[in-house]
Every structure is written in structure tokens, then in C-alpha cells.
Amino acid sequence: MMTALSELQALLGEGGLLQAPTHDLAAYEKDWRGRYRGRALAVARPASTEQVAQVLRCCARHGIAVVPQGGNTGLVGGGVPDGSGRQILLSLQRMQAVRALDAHNLTLTVEAGCTLQAVQDAAAAQGLLFPLSLASQGSCTLGGNLASNAGGTQVLRYGNARELCLGLEVVTAQGEIWQGLSGLRKDNTGYDLRDLFIGSEGTLGVITAATLKLFARPRAQMTALAACPDLDSALGLLSLARHQAAAALTGFELMNAFSLALLGRHFPPLHQPLAPCAWTVLLELSDSESEAHAQSQFEAILSEALSQGLVSDAAVAQSLAQSQAMWQLRESIPLAQSKEGLNIKHDIALPLSRIPAFVLETDAALAQAFPGVRMVCFGHLGDGNLHYNVQAAEGVPPQEFLTQHEAAINRLVYDAVQRYEGSISAEHGIGQLKREDLAARKSPVALNLMRAIKAALDPQGLLNPGRLL
């Protein structure tokens, strides 16, 4: 290991390799939620793809495991080292170049360490749009977004990170560089390596750069809030909005009454335009014509929804500031939830048609098994993706609640998700957090296929071991 470290030091030069105690590695060794805290042999900070390849070749030679890390904003412990002190933490944060923007081809090639915000800004500087949008966009990196196939608030229209990527540059476990930075919309020349690396959470290769899809910027973006009496009505509204606005419908977010009540408690200055109701939907239209056109679309959708009884009340934003305030309501829910105290998060996806029955049944089962628990249910209804979070009963100390009930609550929720043909990880990935759940719940055939692929591409098992599989 000492040989390996001195080789890495020589490869990466000053500032390229950080070791304790000379350097404080804490920021790399623990995740931001404080659930995972490891210890790295060292932190390697390569500045180029060639350096990443050299690091991986060196680690392969010496049999040292490598944990890739981007902005360290993940939610499942996929990017921090284990406690052994024998893993190299490979930070991509120095690789931040915007390599190329092709406005006619609507593509942007960036290095893995670019923050999502920087990618959005590079597109915007040319009057174009990179639509991936997440709460952590100021610090999460594109490499991490792709390694975890990030979702966010624009998936309904533009898809997950996977759908927004045309090509990748990847360093393999053997330290070879796969140059797959294609800007092509169509390319049927062999297996889809790109999509295999996307979402593999650093266990099959290290993404060093990507070519991304850009879009024309819409002329107007407008939002509205709608009060729905139940989830069937919310789905009816979705269906109606889709038929009326098609791809112009870029957001369809759900918030239950308790989510908004928490906002009222912890962020009283946030204005809530509608009276409390069972379910509030935030709709967003992105219009290529004009604000007036978006407004008339909203009027058509919402008046039809009112007359069908799908909606009991609605408010259309009259300005950009009002639109942003509506989004702020939706985006402040996780913060309000933290202020209320620790809670048990479930990032689940379900077929849309099964969501009403799932929520009714699972809410009831939780209420019966854990009297007084409070459900914070919100998320990307248009994608079938709910953040179905469980907060302790009023007055119950959250930490105690988690210690006693987290495992049983997870089991109850995930059992229901499986019965309803859903996913136990819609957009956050598996990492360490859900690795055992995946092993227990995924079909053995699927797991065997995944293990065969892992063994084929990383036979030494050095890439992010103990994550995902």
C-alpha cells in the first residue's frame, strides 16, 4: 500500500493526493446527511481522464479498491469509503472543463466534475436548455448525476439523466479509456454500453465526461396550483393536462396536506395560495410561444378540471415571481421535514394507475401498526415517483422512533411497493442504504445477470465494492 501511495503521489503531483493527517479528509469521508462515515487510505484528485486511468491502473496492480465521488450529495451512501482505511477515494471534482457546445447539434460535452448548475449555465449562455434539475444542483456533479441516473423535477417531459445523455467517456476497472463521447441521436453499432454505465453507481467504471442533449429554451414557463379532493382526481387532472398540453406539461408535482402544514409550521412566511386540502398539485407549463398562450392553456385545463370535479380550487401564477414562489413551496418540503425531526424516507415509484390504492392501503396499514405516525407524501406524481416519508407521531422523540421502528416500517412499505409492482428506489439509487433490500427483493435472475456483468467488467471487484450489489 505504501508503494501504491507513492506511485499515486508521483502520478498526481502536488494537491493531487490528499492523505491524513496532513490533510483533513472528513469532507470526503462522510456523507452530507451524516448517515455514513468512512476512512479513506487517501483521496486521489486527478485533473484529467489520463490521470484517472493511471490511478485505476495503479490500483488494479496493487489490488486496491476505489470509491468514485462527485459532489458527495448522494442519499444512499454510494460515494463515501468504508471504515477499513484501505480504499482510495477518487474525487472527480477537479475535472470541470466544459469541452464543447454544439448549438446546431444541441449537444454539450462536459467533464464529470462539473456541477449540474455549471452545466445548466453553460447551456443557458447559448440560449439553450439543459433540463435536468435537482435540489442539490449547486453542488452535485454531472458524473454523479449519471452514475446514479438522477431524476428531479423535469422528468415528465425530458426523462431521467439517462435520457439526457448521448455519449460517455469512461475509465474501466483495468484503467482503459472508453471513448464513447458520441453526439449522435441514432447509433446502432453494438451493445448499449452507455446505459450500462449510467446508473451503475461507480461499480462498473468511472465516468469522466459526457455528451448531453440540449433543448430550445421555452419562451415562457408558468405554474399553477390545484386542489384535488383525492388521488384519483389528481390522476384525472394529469390525464387531462397531458391531452391538452402534451409535451408542454413539464411539471406535475404532488403535495399532501401534512406536507403543506409542515411548511406553515416551519416556514410561515411562505405564502400558500390555496386553502388546505387533501392533495395539492403543482403544474408547470413550458411554452414555446408566449406567456399568454401558456395562460390560455392553463385556463382551458383548469376550467375543464373544475367542471369535471377533479379540482376544487386553483391558482395560476400571474408572474415569474409567483411561479417561483409556487416551486419554493414544493422544494421547501424536505427542509420543513428535517426541521420537524428525523424521519424515514422512501423514494418509491409505482405505476400511476395504482398510486391511489397503494397510498390508501399503506397509509391505513401504517396508521394501524404505528398509531399517530404522520405521512409526508409528496413528489413527482407525473413520473409515478413518491417521496413517501414517515414522521413520528406528534411528541414522540424522532431518534427513538427510528431506532424502534425503522426496519419494520421499511418492511411494511417495501412489501406494499412490491405487491403494487413498484420500485424501492425511484431516483436515489441503491448504494449501501438499500443493498440488502435489493438482494432480498430483486428477482434472482436479475441479480445473477447483474453479478455476471459485474464479474465480467470488474473481475477483481475493486470498483466501489459493497455498493449496489
Add this chain to the structure above:
Amino acid sequence: MMTALSELQALLGEGGLLQAPTHDLAAYEKDWRGRYRGRALAVARPASTEQVAQVLRCCARHGIAVVPQGGNTGLVGGGVPDGSGRQILLSLQRMQAVRALDAHNLTLTVEAGCTLQAVQDAAAAQGLLFPLSLASQGSCTLGGNLASNAGGTQVLRYGNARELCLGLEVVTAQGEIWQGLSGLRKDNTGYDLRDLFIGSEGTLGVITAATLKLFARPRAQMTALAACPDLDSALGLLSLARHQAAAALTGFELMNAFSLALLGRHFPPLHQPLAPCAWTVLLELSDSESEAHAQSQFEAILSEALSQGLVSDAAVAQSLAQSQAMWQLRESIPLAQSKEGLNIKHDIALPLSRIPAFVLETDAALAQAFPGVRMVCFGHLGDGNLHYNVQAAEGVPPQEFLTQHEAAINRLVYDAVQRYEGSISAEHGIGQLKREDLAARKSPVALNLMRAIKAALDPQGLLNPGRLL
């Protein structure tokens, strides 16, 4: 082999196994273009996923290779047996069930042997849209569409077959059934097996069913033709149309002057609304509001394009019949080309921004090396996908031309495609036809990754051997 055949006969029953000379296997053994003609040990026609699994287990036990086949409409010889008489042709045509349609979830689950037309019809019967659209849709099957990641005329808006599929059911080389028929828009639980099987041309597993994305049907579809003086103008028009119409722009097809001249020669009754020009573009708008709205969008786009000099003339369809007639022009080009005689086809993709220079340079190089050759250049410009086909000089016997020059012309074209960072197979796949080109032109790192995956999933090498890799 005789043991295997009697086992298969017992498994599949009457009509489930066809053997020569009792049955005429010709329709299964040759491709429709007549380029490939093989000889099968037998044709297995399973009627269920379980039967497919039994066939594959039997073949794995006996070490017999299997060639999956759908509608046998492929263009690269991927679905016909070799000449050895030792391969089982596995036809999926008896598996035609529409298993489920979920209108709220916008998903449709069908078996692999459904024709594309049947899938479109099942969606339309519920007022919904399955947008994949190809010339062969009456006979090609969904399984084949996915195995080859088919493209077609709606990719600009809806993506390739890959983007239209949410989940798969696949039988592995070992005869296990992977039940991955998810109807979820988001599911980050492990490696993307779905996209690995899609486009793998039957070499990694046999697709038996799929869950597909559906869309709201647009209220109106309208087309227009525009005359562009050069390819830069055509790209300028594309950019303008995208900014104005965003996702409502569902088609942007290109035709060069000679393509339309061939139509005039071989299909004189087809009305050509515009006077001959260097490049003609067919635009399609799919409008969620009304025909009038689509019409006003076209007027805005085309008047702006005329004033910018991107377009010298244009015609907007005034009726559904006129729209269909415009599409018929585009779709009749391959037929007109066959009537003109054998030709050398190239299904290529390029970054959009590089298309004008590629075409200028390659047209000139071909004209110099092969005086008098006539270029039939048309295709899906919006996707960067050209059918860049070379027809013998006027009066030169086509077969002679092919025999003498096909290899050299392919080399010239594919060398240029590589220089311009394009793909030698945009939407048709590799099969037998381009297998050697792939091996010669794909990066060794990519080929090694593909071979490692193939060896991991099909260690006996029994699935569609000699195709793709």
C-alpha cells in the same frame, strides 16, 4: 441433434416445430431482400414464454445455436440462419398477445411477435398513441424492433425503440426467464438490463414481451414541404422550427433533388407540390390543440424562414389527404430506388452540425472516384440520420457496378463517417452485413467490453452466433 429435435417436438407439439422436407422453411431461411439465404436445422415456433425457455434450455443442453426471428424484415441479415443446417431458427410469430393496456399509466404490454401495426392499433383503440413508425410496420414485430433498436420517422420527438420501452421479459441463454416487465418511469434498482438487451440483436437473450410507453394522441397532424438551397439552410430551418414549435415538431425529413427525380421517373402520378430544388424538407407538426393552431405555427415558421432566406418556396398541406401525399413522397423513395436498380445503401448518422460538410466532401470524393454515380440522399435529418445511397451512373448495369465497386465505395463512405464522428449504422443494426466493419472500426476498448458482456451472459456462444460481434 436427433435427440434434441425429438425433445423439441415433444415440447412444442403439432405445428410448434417445422422441419424440412415435410415443411418448406424457405420463408424463414432467407431475408426479404434476398441477400442472405441459410438452412435451419428446424424452425421452433413456441407459443409462450415458458416454451421459449424450454427451447433455450434444450438447445443449451445440446449445444445447439439459436437464431431468433420476428417478422424477418431486417436489413442486415441478423435474423436468418447460417448455411450449416445446424442452427435452430426460433420464430416468435406465435406470441402475439396484447397482455395489458393501462390508460392512466400510459403503458401497453405486448408479446414479442405482435406486429408494430398491431401495437399501434391496440393503442389507437383506446384513443392513445404508440409513436414508433416504420415502412415495414405491417410485418415487422415488436421483438425485432427492440432487438434492433428500430428508429423510423418519429424519433425526433419520441426517440428510438429504446426510448419507448419501459420494461422487458427476456429468456436468457440458459433458458431462465427474466421478468422485467416494469411499467415504471423511474426505477434505479441496479444495472440497466433493459437497455442492454435492447439493440443486442438476439445475441444476449430472447425478448419475449415488452411494456411500452404510450402518449396522448395529438388533435391534429399537419405537414409542409420546404425548398432549401443548401444543407446549411435546412439546418437553419430545423433550428427555427424547434425554437418555435418545440416538441410539436414530430418530423423533419430530408430529400435531395435526385431522390425526387427518381419519384418523377418511376411514380409519375405522385404529385410534387414544389419545383425541383437542391433539398426538400418535409416538416410535420403534431398539435395538441387544433389544426388551426398547427397551421398558424407553420405560417410563423415558414414566413420567418422565407424572410431569412433559409427557404425559397414552401407548401403547407391543406388537408389530411395532402399531408398523407407528402409523406407518400418521402416513403416512396426506397421503392423508386429499387426500380432504378440495385444500389449501395448506407444508413449513417452524423452530428447535425457536420452534415453539410460531410455531404459536400463525400459527394465530391465519390464523383471523382466513380464518375457519374448518382446520390440518393434522404432520411431523418432531424435525427442526423441519412440514407446516403449510391446508384450506378446512368446506363451502367447495377449488378456489375456493385460487384466492382461496393467494397471501395463502402470504404470511402465509412472512412468519411468516421472522420466526421458519425455512425456506420444509425438504425438498421449490424447483423452479418456490417459485422466486419464494426470489428474494424469500433474502438478496441468498446469491442472488448462487448465481448466480455457476451461471454458473461452467453458463455456457450449459442445465441445468434456470427451476428454483431
